[in-house]
Amino acid sequence: MGARSLEFVLLLAVCTLAISESVNKTGKKDNKDSENFLFQYEDYDSADDQEVLFNEDRPCPRDCICTVSQGYRTAKCNRLEVGTQKFGDDITDLVIENSDTPIELEDFIFKKIGLHQIATIKIVNSTIKYVGPNAFHGLHELYAVNLSDNILYRLHPETFATNKKLLLLTLSNNPLHFPAPGSDEYFLNASSVQEFDVSYCYAQYINANTFKKMPGVMYLNLAGNHLSALEADTFKSLLDLEELDLSDNKLRSLPDDIFSENTELATLHIQRNPIDSVYGLQISDLLTLNAGQTEIKFVGPSMFNGMTYIANLNLSGNSIEKIHNQAFHKLIELNYLDLSYNNLDFISSILIKENIELDIFKISNNVNLKHLPVEGFNCSAEQFNIYFFDASNCGLEEIYDDSLKTFTALSQINLSGNKIKSISDRVFSRSPKLIEINLSYNYLTTLDSKVFEKNKDLGKLNLQGNPLKVLSAELFVHTPMLTWLDMSHAELTSLWKVEKNQPSTLLINLSFLNVSHNRIVEIKQTEIDTLKKLRTLDVSNNLLACSREFENLMTWLSNHKVSPNANTASIANLAEDAKEENGTYSWEFLTHKTCGTPMPHPVEALPSVSDEEIWERIDKDADGNFDLKDTLDDGKIADDTKMVNDDDNTDADDEDEDGEEEEDEDESGEDYDEDDDNVDLKVKLIEKPSSTSPKPTEKSQNDRIKIDIKLLENDNMYDDLEPEVYVQSSVKDEEHGHYDYLWPMLIAILGAILLLIVIGKVVMLVCSKRNKQIRYNSAIIAAMSHQGRTKKDCGLVYQQLSEDLTGPATPKLNRYAPLHNVAVKASNMSYESSPFHHSNIVPEAV
Template sequence: MGARSRELFLLLAVCALALSESVSKVADGKKKEDADNFLFQYDDLDTADDQEVLYNENRPCPRDCICTVSQGYRTAKCDRLEIGTQKFGDDITDLVIENADPRFPIQLTDFIFKKLGLHQITTVKIVNSSIDFVGPNAFHGLPNLYAVNLSNDKLKVLHPETFAHNKKLVLLTLANNPLKFPAADSQDYFLNTSSIQELDISYCNMKYIAANTFMNMPGVMYLNLAGNNLSNMDPNTFKKLLDLEELDLSDNNIKSLPDDIFSENNELATLHISRNPVDTVYGLQISDLLTLNAGQTNIRFVGPSMFNGMTYIANLNLSGNSIEKIHNQAFHKLVELNYLDLSYNNLDFVSNILIKENIELDIFKISNNPKLKHLPAEGFECSVDQFNIYLFDASHCGLQEIYDNSLRTFSALSVVNLANNEIKSIGTKVFTMCPKLVEINLSYNQLTTLDPKVFEKNNELGKLYLQGNPLKVLNAEVFVHTPMITYLDMSHAELTSLWKADKNRSPTLLSNLTFLNVSHNRITEIKQTELDHLNKLNALDISNNPLACSHDFENLMTWLSNRKVSPNASGSASIANLAKDAKDEDVGTYSWEFLTRKTCGSAAVVHPVEPLPAVSDEEIWERIDTDKEGNFDLKNTLDDSKTPKDMFLDDMIDDEAKDDEEDDDSVDDDDEDEDEDDAGGEDYDGEEDDVELKVKLLDKTSPKPAVSSPVPTSSTAAPVTDDVQINIQLLENETSEEDASNTLYLQASIKEDEEHSHYAYLWPISIAILGALLLLIVIAKVVMMVCTKRAKPIRYNSALIAAMNQAGRTKKDCGLVYQQLTEDLVGPTTPKLSRYTPLHSVTVNASNMSYESSPFHHSNIVPEAV
């Protein structure tokens, strides 16, 4: 009977599913048909293209070109330029040709850009290619041409009138071309163009500049003549360039400059003469010069009146000149000086009054003077007591000592660089004069220790570089007065421990530190307690240290992993003496787990577990009483070959054999036997904690049994053949006055046979299936009723249609009348308009009728007939 019922239910369920699927298909088809009927009038609108039209002449991008639009500018990037095979749209604004095939040199013949359709072009960039010829009228007919770049094109000849008609041309770059310029004794000019403001003819093999070279280019403001092997300069070379503001003469062979060569250039503000064999700039008259870049020249001595003709210099670069002596008043007249670079010279002495009058000085560099052993002991004197210098660089100078007053007048100092010197100690007063310091670089000196009060006044210090010093021990009190420090580098030192910390350490010590580097030291142990206070640490480099494997080390690795601190290994993943074992593939996978394996071996425990308190076996045996009948033998749980489940099964088999010998007369007798078994549970001589201890031992030494609720069994049940589930419960017997101890109850729930189990769940399953079937039938009935109902026809306002049909009335007067007279409108409420088409020319198809739209919104139009 049960099998027949199941087959009937399955058949009904299959029928219901098939019916629902067919109904769903019918409904979907009906919806699609209704949608098609309603939206057919919008078919033409949906085909409107919202994308921008790249070319207003509807021409595709020319051959060998890629056309793009960016911020309103239309650029054509091509590989070649050929008349006859290419045609560009009038809206192209930028033409770019890069790395063209040298086998096909570009010929810029007359009117070539106009013939290609590039009438409105504004920029032409042809670089790293080959240009054989440029016609005198090649750029003719381009009224909007603004910039031309013909760099590195092997261009040899350029006609002087090439850009004469381009009145808007401002930028012209001809760098890296073997151009021919007018001869030294010629009256010819280079180019005739009055609009150019920036001209770059660097590295063009210009060996001499004639007086008339730039005579027809009066508007030039920036002129780059670098790398042309220029030697002697004519005094009248730049006389015609009255608007010249910046001139670059770097990388030439100029040995001297005429005193009055810039006498007419009153706007000249920046002059670059670096990398020239110039030995002095004495006598130059440039009244408004602001920047003089005279680095890497042959200047050996700076006299007291070298800059008398340039008193308004703000930026002065004299680096790399091998200067040996500087007069102590050489810069006194430069009262506007902001930047002074004396690095990479041979100075062995710096006067304390060298910058006395430069009260506006912001940056002062004297680095890489290896003969400079000392700074002024009394500091640099200032005419107004204190300087505004915020950056002082004295690195790589061979300094042996920093006196307490060396930085006395640098109270505004923010960054000081004293790296790569021979400083052995720093007094506690050196940095107290600079309370605004945010960065101190003391790397690669001879410091063996730091006084705890060395940074006592530097509360704003954020970065400290101490790497490369023979530091053996660093007291944590050094950082007590630097709460804002975020970056600390102590790598490549001789530290044997992280730092020497006091037990009464401040909880805010290095609380803002985010990066710590102690790699390449001799640290053997780092404890978690040394890093607990680093709340914001996100990068720690401890690579290349002889770290020892210990319990503290494993705890530290776990702590760092949990805090998601980055290892930030520098260059190598090797650890101390394990460097030879490091493999290249390990470098990319450097992590705390990798460090743990390298230090402790492959069997290292990354997340250590704290051991439980030890309990002796004798103490356990004393707490177990095995004399009671029915006791669960707890000693067997310590046997590795048995589990609690196996031992319980053995007990069950023994109990069944014993029950077979007895007469099973009634259910009451069985109940009495069960009560006797329960009453004969295990008794313990110990207290409550003894019982808890035994349960813990069970959980620890054997797999945890599955827990289930007790299920009563019938006396007529079949013999036990299925798996047994053990339910261990620790209950307190409150009703018994004789036994005050806890009792450990073991209860076995045995599964019933398969047929009985199926019948127990038959009715709930049947009810659920019937309910679902009934629900499907109701839903199908509702869908069928909806489908049989005729769709509501589309109706239009008859009054509007009638008004439209009146004599003398146009469709435009009636507005857009294609909306359906229902509460819920489907589809777009307004037609899609092309962004390039005027509103009055847009047509909308509705019900096979075309209506010319009004320039107003259709929802505000009411026809007169309504």
């Protein structure tokens, strides 16, 4: 018996351990699910495979989504049906929105479906056909009910009588029936409700008994009803009332003593009522009065005598024509005053003299207001605390030097939409704390370079819509903190006028720049080099022309990851307006629109090398293979580049005995008449073949670079001008882009290259029989000494090599002027040079 008893005890212990482990795992799993839980259930025929979600072991009902957040469990449903839905007792919040079936809130409905502990009920945008007098009975934890936007006509007065914790009750947008005037009936018995919203409920009458059973109301919203008159004792039972909204009704007046018992009333909204005065209204502790868009035409000196502690006063949109200069003198606590959208044509300099606590002052959209006080606004404390002043969209024609002299604490000012033609450097000097200035859409044609000299903290400047023609960069020297600048819709022809001693910190913090809709033709990279933090640049709708500066700008913007304004795809193309186009607006798109095809780039002038030095270096090379890089000492030319010059005019070569020069001219078709008015002299600089390889290999052909030099002779346009040189390189580079739409041009160029290769082979075969160095030097001498030939006719990149050579004397030049229309073409060219990558390209050969 002892052994069996011991076995039984051990077996019982093992079972106990197994059960406890299972319970621990289940508890851990439930805790994990409660942290982040979102689950929707549909049909539950077999409960064995379902996860238990709530304490009552009930899953989320059909047509509901159950969530857990911060310990509160919410059920969101699109319908409410007794018999088919059953909730767990731990559901705290019920939300029903946009139900497609009518809802009947019968007696005890929430208890029947298991919502014993419900705290908030929200049934909105649905159709509640009926609410039983005991529908919410027994819900002792209920504190918020929202039944707005239903078609609810009537509520039993005792519907919420037992819900002693109910604080928030919203019934807005329902055609509710209220007690008739003179009736002893009350609307609801809900003594605990503190916030009550019955806005837009078609109420026509509110009497003294309507809210007598709701003494705890602190916020009452009656906006959007049809109230045309109120009795003097309407709100006397609401002793704790703090905020009352009567906006959007039909009230023409308010009894003087209607709020005599509401000593806690701090906020009153009466906007959009046909009220023409608040004179005599006694609200001793009122802090905020919103009386905008009423019919107040005149503000007298004693209108606010019964509301002397007002801090926020809104009188906007009232068509006020006159304000007595002492109307606000008793409002010593005033810190917000809005007089915008009225018909004021004059503002007294002593209007706000006693309002030393004023923070925000708005007088915008008074279109007849031509001037601010010449001597500024007088202040009993010498300086105001106003930090925001709005005088936009008035008729202001001038801002006097002292108009803002008492606004020393100003940080934001809006003067947009006026007729201001000029601003002196003293206007903003009295407000050194300004961080935002809006001068958009005025008549400013220029700005004094010192107008913002005292505004070191200025961060945002709006000059949009002014007929600005030119701005000096010195204007922004005094605003190092500027981050946002808008100069769009103006008449600027350049970004700004750069001074010689422009500081390297100019606009160093600027991140947004808008110069769209101007007449800017060119933006130089040097103008924006200091904008290290620039992130957005809008240059759309300008007359940008394709040039080297434009392509340098595009490269700079791409390298610094500056983005254009993606909302606009309309730009100007080569000084012609472009049509609106849809698509992604990018720098590549702008380049395509502006340049169309890549433009040839001017070659930088070669460094100065004397003729004697060139001749000496050539003589040192016994084989005639002088290195152009060493000869010109130009680091821009690649190493190991060998150049040989074949002169087509070989008829002057006296040392050629077999007449091969004449044959060369015939075969290459390069004959020309010295007296011809249009001489097209082409000099081909081709790689000199090595002594061991008379014919160039395929690889050398692929790596070869050819240069065509074209001179226009006897053209009156160029008689007094130095020739210009343009080089276009098509050397393959992975960093360069290609343009698929240039195939026709590429085919023509490839054909020309093929022809040049054939001609080059013929020339090399003929020239291989001659002494290379002698023929090379003779060609140069012959080209330079031809009778009647001018300096620019020689067709060479080099000047005269020596003053000791026979022939006509040629003046010595210290620098090599570029020639006209030089284009570099590489064999097997497949794409044009990218406009985004530029290097100083100089002829080279392998």
